[in-house]
Amino acid sequence: MSNPSAVLPTADGSVQTTCAYCGVGCGIRISGDQLEGDASHPANLGALCIKGSTLLDTMAYPHRLLYPRLNGKHVGWDGALDEIASRFSQIIAESGPEAIGFYVSGQLMTEDYYVANKLMKGYIGAANIDTNSRLCMSSAVMAHVRAFGEDVVPACYADLELCNLLVLVGANTAWTHPVVFRRIQQARARNPQMKLVVIDPRKTMTAEQADLHLPLQPGSDVWLFHGLCRYLLQSGAVDRAYVDAHVDGFPELAALLDDPEYDESAIARRCGLSEVDLRAFFRWFAAEPKTVTLFCQGVNQSNQGTDKANSIINAHLLTGRVGKPGASPFSMTGQPNAMGGREVGGLATQLTAHMGFNDTDCQRVQDFWQSPTIARQPGLKAVDLFEAVRQKKIRALWVIATNPAISLPDSARVREALANCEFLIVSEMTARTDTAQFAHLLLPAAGWGERGGTVTNSERCISRQRPFTQAPGEARPDWWALAEVGKRMGFAEGFNYDGLNDILREFAALTAHENQGARQLDLGAIAQLDDAQLDSWQPTRWPLVAQDEAHITGARRVLGTERLFAEGRFSTPNGKARLIAAAPLLPVLDADPVDSERAGWLLNTGRVRDQWHTMTRTGHLVRLMENEPYPKVSVNHHTLLASGLELGQLVWLGSKRDQVLARLERDDGLADNEAFMPMHWSDSFTARGGVNRLVAPVVDPVSGQPQFKQTRVQVQPFIAQWHGVWIGQHEPNLQGLGRDPGWWSRRPVDGGECRLLADADCSAEQLWQGLAVQGHWIRLPLKGQGWLAVALNQGRIGGILLCGASPRQVNVGLLAGLLAVPLAAASLATTVEQALAGDSRMVCSCFRVSERQIVEAIEQQGIHERAGLQALLKCGTNCGTCVVELDKLVAKHRPQ
Ligand code: SF4
Numbered sequence: 001m002s003n004p005s006a007v008l009p010t011a012d013g014s015v016q017t018t019c020a021y022c023g024v025g026c027g028i029r030i031s032g033d034q035l036e037g038d039a040s041h042p043a044n045l046g047a048l049c050i051k052g053s054t055l056l057d058t059m060a061y062p063h064r065l066l067y068p069r070l071n072g073k074h075v076g077w078d079g080a081l082d083e084i085a086s087r088f089s090q091i092i093a094e095s096g097p098e099a100i101g102f103y104v105s106g107q108l109m110t111e112d113y114y115v116a117n118k119l120m121k122g123y124i125g126a127a128n129i130d131t132n133s134r135l136c137m138s139s140a141v142m143a144h145v146r147a148f149g150e151d152v153v154p155a156c157y158a159d160l161e162l163c164n165l166l167v168l169v170g171a172n173t174a175w176t177h178p179v180v181f182r183r184i185q186q187a188r189a190r191n192p193q194m195k196l197v198v199i200d201p202r203k204t205m206t207a208e209q210a211d212l213h214l215p216l217q218p219g220s221d222v223w224l225f226h227g228l229c230r231y232l233l234q235s236g237a238v239d240r241a242y243v244d245a246h247v248d249g250f251p252e253l254a255a256l257l258d259d260p261e262y263d264e265s266a267i268a269r270r271c272g273l274s275e276v277d278l279r280a281f282f283r284w285f286a287a288e289p290k291t292v293t294l295f296c297q298g299v300n301q302s303n304q305g306t307d308k309a310n311s312i313i314n315a316h317l318l319t320g321r322v323g324k325p326g327a328s329p330f331s332m333t334g335q336p337n338a339m340g341g342r343e344v345g346g347l348a349t350q351l352t353a354h355m356g357f358n359d360t361d362c363q364r365v366q367d368f369w370q371s372p373t374i375a376r377q378p379g380l381k382a383v384d385l386f387e388a389v390r391q392k393k394i395r396a397l398w399v400i401a402t403n404p405a406i407s408l409p410d411s412a413r414v415r416e417a418l419a420n421c422e423f424l425i426v427s428e429m430t431a432r433t434d435t436a437q438f439a440h441l442l443l444p445a446a447g448w449g450e451r452g453g454t455v456t457n458s459e460r461c462i463s464r465q466r467p468f469t470q471a472p473g474e475a476r477p478d479w480w481a482l483a484e485v486g487k488r489m490g491f492a493e494g495f496n497y498d499g500l501n502d503i504l505r506e507f508a509a510l511t512a513h514e515n516q517g518a519r520q521l522d523l524g525a526i527a528q529l530d531d532a533q534l535d536s537w538q539p540t541r542w543p544l545v546a547q548d549e550a551h552i553t554g555a556r557r558v559l560g561t562e563r564l565f566a567e568g569r570f571s572t573p574n575g576k577a578r579l580i581a582a583a584p585l586l587p588v589l590d591a592d593p594v595d596s597e598r599a600g601w602l603l604n605t606g607r608v609r610d611q612w613h614t615m616t617r618t619g620h621l622v623r624l625m626e627n628e629p630y631p632k633v634s635v636n637h638h639t640l641l642a643s644g645l646e647l648g649q650l651v652w653l654g655s656k657r658d659q660v661l662a663r664l665e666r667d668d669g670l671a672d673n674e675a676f677m678p679m680h681w682s683d684s685f686t687a688r689g690g691v692n693r694l695v696a697p698v699v700d701p702v703s704g705q706p707q708f709k710q711t712r713v714q715v716q717p718f719i720a721q722w723h724g725v726w727i728g729q730h731e732p733n734l735q736g737l738g739r740d741p742g743w744w745s746r747r748p749v750d751g752g753e754c755r756l757l758a759d760a761d762c763s764a765e766q767l768w769q770g771l772a773v774q775g776h777w778i779r780l781p782l783k784g785q786g787w788l789a790v791a792l793n794q795g796r797i798g799g800i801l802l803c804g805a806s807p808r809q810v811n812v813g814l815l816a817g818l819l820a821v822p823l824a825a826a827s828l829a830t831t832v833e834q835a836l837a838g839d840s841r842m843v844c845s846c847f848r849v850s851e852r853q854i855v856e857a858i859e860q861q862g863i864h865e866r867a868g869l870q871a872l873l874k875c876g877t878n879c880g881t882c883v884v885e886l887d888k889l890v891a892k893h894r895p896q
Contacts, residue, residue: 015468016041018455019052020107020448021612023333024179025457026052027539030449030468041539043157043457049178049879050610050845054621055448059469062620063432065444066473077474080441081481084398085488087423088124091395097126097373101385101394104346105402106133106335109453109465111503112478113337114344115495116400117352119482120379121345122371123491127357127379128394131346132402133338134382136297138349138703139305140331141342146306146580146702147313148565149572150354151342152520154323155292155330156459156541156562161187162326165288167197167281169221169312170298170709172204175609177296177332177458178881181206185880195288197281199224200298201604202676203669208884212280215671217272218602218710219587221299225311226584227267228282230257232318237286242320246568249579253314256581272671285315290326297334297606301709306702307582314579322577323565332458339456343521344507348379349704353511354521368513371494381704382408383697390417398425400478401445403614405434406682409695409706412658427478433616434682434690445478446471447617453479453500456542461560462523463539479503501534512546520564520571587710588698601635601675603653603711605691609881610845611680619685625747626842630756631660631681631689633715634667635674643715648807650718650743650758653677655711658693661686661718661743663807675713686745718743722764723807724757727815728791728799731755736770737762749816752799756807764803771801778823788832796822802836811835843889844875844882854886858893866890 016038019026026048027041035056039046068080075083091099102120104113113131120129144151160166161183173181188194198210199221207213216224232238233254243250260266264282268275285291293316299308313322313329321327333339345352355361357377366374380388386408388394397418408414418424418438426439429447436442450471456462471477479500486495497503505527512524524546526534541560570577589602608628612618619625633653635643645651649664653675662677670676681689698707720742726732729752734741741759748754759767768789771777776792786804790797797818802810814835818826840852857863857872866886870876876883 015466016464017449017466017468018336018463019048020055020336020617021051022177023335023338023458024177025336025455025461025463026179027463028052028055030056041463042461043459043539044179047179047182047879049881051612051618051624052179053846053878054623057623058617058621059447059449061430061447061617063430064472065428065431065442066475067444068474069431069442071440077476077484080443081484081488083441084425084485087396088485089489091423092124095395097124098128099393099395100124100126100128101380101389101397102129102400103382103385103397103402103404104129104131104341104400106131106136106333106338106341107401108337108341108346108478109451109455109500110337110340110344110507111453111500112400112482113341113346114503114507115479115482115486115497117345118369118371118494119486121351121375122366122369123373123486123489123494125373125375127348127351127375127377128385128388129346129379130348130382130385131341132382132404132407133333133335133341134347134704135301135407135706135708136334137300137331137338137342138347138381138705139300139302139700140295140309141347142306142703143309143313144331147310147317147577148570149577150520150570151350152564152571153331153339153458153460154564155328157183158562159292159326159328159330160184160294163290163292164191164193164326165195165197165284165291167199167285167291167293168206168210169199169293169295170300171294171296171332172200172202172206172606173294173296173332174206174209174881174884175204176334176607178879180332182880185209195284197284201671201674202667205884207669208888212277214271214273214277214281217270218604218674219302219304220271220584221302221308222304222311222582222584223262223267223270225308225315226257227262227264227278228285228315229253229311229318230262231264231282232286232315233257235286238318239320242568243318246320246570246576247317247579248574248576249581252581253579256583289319289321291319291321292326292328292330294330294332296332298709300703300705301707302705303588303698303700303707304582304585305700305705307580307585310580310582317577317579320568323563325563328563336457337455339458339460340454343456343511348381348385351375353507354519364514365510368510369494372491381699383699383704383706386414386417389421392420392422395421396423396425397421398427399435400427403433403435403616403682405438406614406690406692407679409692409708410657410697411690411693413697427481429475430616432684433614434684443481444473444475446475450475451477453477454504454537460541461539462537462542464537501531504534505529518571587707588696589710589712600712600714601639601673603633603691603694603713604674604676605679605695605708606676608678608680611678613680614682615680615685619680620748622748622750623845623848626848627845628678629747629754630745631662631678631686632665633662633675633677634665634670636668636670636672637666638672639670639675640664640666645715645717650720650807652716652718653694653713654716655694655696655713657696659688660691660693661688679708681745685747687740687743689745718758718760720758720760721762722759722767722803722805724767724801724803725808725810725812726755726757726799726801727812727819728752729819730799732757732799732801733775734767734770737767738770749812751816751819754812754816758807764805767803782836790823790828792823795824796820797826808836809839811837811839843885844873846878847874849873849875851889854889855893858890859895862895863890864894
């Protein structure tokens with residue numbers, strides 16, 4: 001069996017590829033063991049954020065899955081693939097095609113996605129394939145389909161630089177799409193007239209930089225944008241000629257908004273905003289033709305996400321600002337190939353190539369595929385898909401490159417579904433994900449740098465990811481495993497691909513098949529390219545119709561089509577866009593009754609700066625964990641005081657669904673009684689982590705996207721008898737305790753790992769008894785409180801445990817420097833004393849500059865401006881994500 005990912009570096013050792021993490025889709029160039037931003041890529045023009053910059057370092061994945069494992073035993077690929085094919089065939093014969101499910105990911109290449117979708121919808125014959133893009137993008141998808149007739153982003157990144165008013169809604173762009181935000185910062189520096197409005201309940205790092213921040217009531221977006229549209233109507237800012245010629249639904253929207261409920265004063269009250277600020281936003285929007293509104297998960301992840309997105313698009317349609325230079329709505333995607341998945345039909349609600357489940361499209365696709373069957377109706381969306389697994393209606397589930405045990409709402413129920421599944425296949429790079437624990441069959445997947453394929457970023461730009469190293473062990477690309485299963489199920493003619501380019505050409509031909517301009521997604525030109533041309537593909541935006549071949553191969557090569565719909569012709573049957581007149585809804589709050597002594601908090605969830613998803617690809621890198629090293633829940637100063645709890649205290653957060661543990665932190669960017677908790681932590685990194693345990697499976701009725709942003713929770717202290725910090729070459733051996741401690745959280749450190757520990761049920765002495773029976777330990781009292789225990793391995797320090805009655809801020813990096821050092825040579829006492837002087841959060845991850853270093857530099861060097869800091873410490877000079885924090889520290893600590 002040949003290894004289909006065996007593509008090694010080019011002769012000069014330089015490989016062009018793209019980043020594995022987010023929808024910006026930055027270009028990367030690999031030269032030997034060096035990685036740098038690709039200056040020729042239109043998305044990033046050479047810039048990278050910390051996640052992209054450290055991609056090579058992340059490739060040493062711990063616990064890499066190297067060969068297929070069936071029920072824990074090593075099987076060859078032949079055995080694994082035969083098992084899948086025969087189990088699928090048997091289940092289809094007994095229970096029908098709907099009893100098979102696929103749950104895939106925006107991490108897949110377009111080719112992987114295409115083969116998975118074709119196998120499910122064209123050969124198995126049902127549509128129960130959904131993707132984790134359902135959780136982040138599907139409301140935007142449905143809003144595009146409703147407004148434009150097709151899931152099309154009309155704008156490109158250059159529009160974020162060309163506009164004079166940029167409105168960011170539900171998007172912490174500075175942290176989640178850092179390179180795009182850097183382009184925005186640079187554009188603002190060039191154009192001082194450019195205004196930035198940020199609409200977000202939290203004062204995020206992005207909002208800190210806004211000319212105007214509107215901290216709206218969570219979930220009130222539709223009210224806000226309906227109010228804006230009423231203002232546009234009343235102030236004469238509507239482009240009536242454009243609306244008359246190109247837009248349907250005006251009378252219905254105008255009738256809905258002909259109601260004083262949508263007056264500025266009423267909207268300001270509804271949204272909890274200052275009327276002055278609200279009017280300023282409305283005035284700016286009405287007056288500025290060059291306006292872009294960028295929206296993201298804060299809009300999409302809602303019980304009314306589709307309506308929210310449509311209410312934003314309404315404002316752009318009323319003013320004729322769609323697909324024009326510096327004027328458009330713009331939905332950003334979360335994952336590197338969320339857009340590619342939407343193109344091939346990775347969502348259960350799309351057939352493929354932007355076609356739906358009507359008879360004409362189904363027949364067209366079946367004819368093109370020459371497949372034995374075709375799905376005739378949409379399949380189950382993610383939340384319903386897992387519920388069907390739980391109820392055993394879906395008997396076999398194939399999960400590829402995603403971690404639903406953590407990422408879906410009501411995680412306990414999802415885990416029950418995974419545990420109940422008759423035959424669960426998980427394709428992954430590591431066997432240590434929360435989802436992989438449930439798998440009957442684990443398939444080793446080739447990862448970034450080991451496999452190739454195409455990805456489409458947020459601005460419709462198709463780029464090539466290229467391999468530059470051999471996949472380890474028996475790891476294989478996902479498209480290959482899917483195609484092999486197709487062949488073994490008796491569909492060889494449909495899956496006999498001779499490599500990636502075959503698949504891409506077929507998909508491209510399908511997009512052009514009987515298209516004739518009906519669908520903007522037309523990649524006909526790609527279908528005509530040979531292997532050499534595809535192998536040397538350069539980033540290009542679609543559409544790429546066959547007549548445009550010269551654009552992608554010849555001297556006239558351009559970066560594809562920058563904007564769509566500029567001339568006002570849309571993909572609807574009559575060519576007109578549609579306004580959507582939706583009645584605003586309140587969020588659905590699924591809470592316990594509010595405790596009489598402790599008021600409930602409204603919990604928002606989201607991402608932190610340096611982490612990716614459930615940390616399966618970023619959590620093992622020391623540098624990426626230094627900024628946010630443990631799971632935390634944040635509230636503002638007032639809420640903290642009112643709670644009677646203490647900063648740094650461990651707390652239980654509980655909803656009707658479940659409970660999680662986190663450390664309590666302060667973030668004054670939050671409103672009173674609102675809380676924020678990152679979504680990254682899983683049971684692989686902490687005890688009782690995974691904030692989605694708390695989130696109810698409430699979904700948008702149109703898109704099926706879950707409402708992750710508003711959950712009513714209650715808080716209780718976790719009363720620990722002791723708190724510990726372990727820094728060791730391995731995880732601590734606590735077998736003497738007979739169980740795990742009540743709480744733990746792990747992170748990597750140089751030479752080992754750090755664990756924070758706490759327990760409510762045993763004393764520190766019982767912990768010591770548990771430790772003392774194993775190995776060689778010495779114990780010393782600590783100044784103030786508690787004790788220090790050192791585990792020795794042949795005279796060298798194997799681990800250090802600090803234990804006391806309250807949590808400590810410890811500089812774990814200093815203690816990690818003692819690992820493997822002979823005890824006799826270690827300056828143990830001095831190092832421990834320095835470490836106990838306190839830890840300092842990493843502010844600049846690129847150059848590893850901590851808050852303490854920054855404050856000391858400001859105070860000792862008399863620094864008054866960020867530039868002085870940057871010259872001295874280099875902080876904030878690479879990706880620029882931390883510059884707002886630098887500004888705040890300079891303002892706070894500079895000499896008067
Ligand atoms: S902005 Fe996104 S695509 Fe670019 S380097 Fe960072 S994570 Fe990667």
